[in-house]
Amino acid sequence: MVPDADLIVTTARIAHHDLVAAECASLTGGRPDADGVATAHSLDTVARAAYVHDGMRVIARARSFDALVDRVAASDVDADRFRVDVHDPGHRIGATSLEVAVRLADVLPYFPDLDDPRHRFVVVAQEDQFVFGEVVARSDGAYRRHDTKPWSTSSSLDARFSRALVNLVPTSTSILDPCCGAGSIVLEAASLGLVAFAVDWKPAMVGMTRTNLAHFGYDADVTRADSRTHRQHADAIVTDLPYGHAIHTDEASVRAILENGATCAPLGVYVAPQDISSWLDAAGYETVAVHTVQKRAGFTRWIHVAEARRR
Ligand SMILES: C[S@@+](CC[C@H](N)C(=O)[O-])C[C@H]1O[C@@H](n2cnc3c(N)ncnc32)[C@H](O)[C@@H]1O
Structure with a gap:
């Protein structure tokens, strides 16, 4: 517990999914605990998040839920037209969300407005404390519409996952996907207003990416080329x-893409079906972090965040 911290965020809780914590740390500076709650240094980029839900300013903390209700009652928080939600994935409060909201509503001297609230509060339950916070930032969920893109392939990433990958390099203003496929990653980059470059050696993929970008009205530079060179x-x-078969049968090609990539950008976020830290090392990178996401039994994605070594 960090008692003096006054900004927290809640995240999705997905088993065997390190990308949730990695995105949260990258965007807010805090790592979520087992309840999907993190102390945040900043909420400035929460709106673009894929797996971070709400960013809150803490109004009260207590060791028990009853004590929390007392503290909220004693606070002078402005709650005109409020709504109270609950983040309690561990069922630590022992009451329904409605019961929790009613307890808080009883001590707040204001009228609620569930449909169009001016103040949105969340009761957050953690292992060692209960928190009452006001939401001051939320994910806008804008990535969701990209799941309706006209073209995708069996190896296309979903929009949420793609958004989180881009969020691992939040200060980058230009993004290159040298193996763009149908363009899931560049859609996210372009929709965030970043300068986006997409490359694939298959004309069909270049066509899909262009059509997908045009469908949403986004601009990006899409090139048919071999990313080994x-x-x-x-x-x-x-x-x-x-x-698929390629990474095993054509390791040399992937290594060549990495080697060329290390000369194109100082940072790399590489997804692979195995730990390729040693390949990255040989290609001229220093692996900064490796996150795993289990897609299904027997298939794990490895997400490497790497920095190119200065030559
Ligand atoms: C795993 S798929 C990318 C999927 C993409 N992220 C999506 O969501 O649709 C990898 C892509 O790399 C492309 N590719 C493979 N070798 C390449 C090379 N040497 N240069 C450029 N593209 C290459 C393939 O054509 C394929 O579209």
Whole structure:
């Protein structure tokens, strides 16, 4: 517990999914606990989040829920037209969300407005404390509409996952996906207003990415080229490497893509079906972090965040 911290965020809780915590740390500076709650240094970029839900200013904390209700009652928080939600994935309060909201509503001297609240509060339950906070930032969920893109393939990433990958390099203003497929990652980059470069050596993929971008009215530079040699500079590479049979049968190609990538951008976020830290090392990168996401039994995605070594 960090008692003096006054900003917290709640995140999705998804088993075997390190990307949730990684995105949260990258965007807010805090790592979520087992209840999906993190102390945040900043809420400035919560709106773009994929797995972070709410960013809150803490109004009261207590060791028990009853004590929390007393503290809220004693606070002079402005709650005109309020709504209270509950984040209690561990069922620590022992009451329904409605019962929790009613307890708080009873001690707040204001009228609620569930449909159009001016103040949205969340009761957050953690292992060692209960928190009452006012929501001051929320994920806008804008990535969701990209799941309706006209084109995708069996290896396309979903929009939420793609958004979180881009959020691992939140200060980058230009993004290159050298293996863009149908363009899931560049859709996220472009929709965030970043300069987006997409490359694929298959004409069909280039066509899909262009159509998908045009469908949403986004602008990006889409090129048909071989990323083992094609040079395009950007602040960061974010890509899902070719795999299936390819990564095993054509390791040399993937290594060549990494080697070329290390000369194109100082940062790389590489998704692969195995730990490729040693390949990254050989290609000229220092692996900063590796996150795993289990998609289903027997298939795990490895997300590597790497920094190119200065030459
Ligand atoms: C795993 S898929 C990418 C999927 C993409 N993220 C999506 O959501 O649709 C990898 C892509 O890399 C492309 N690729 C493989 N080798 C390549 C190379 N040397 N240069 C450029 N693209 C390559 C493949 O054509 C394929 O579209």
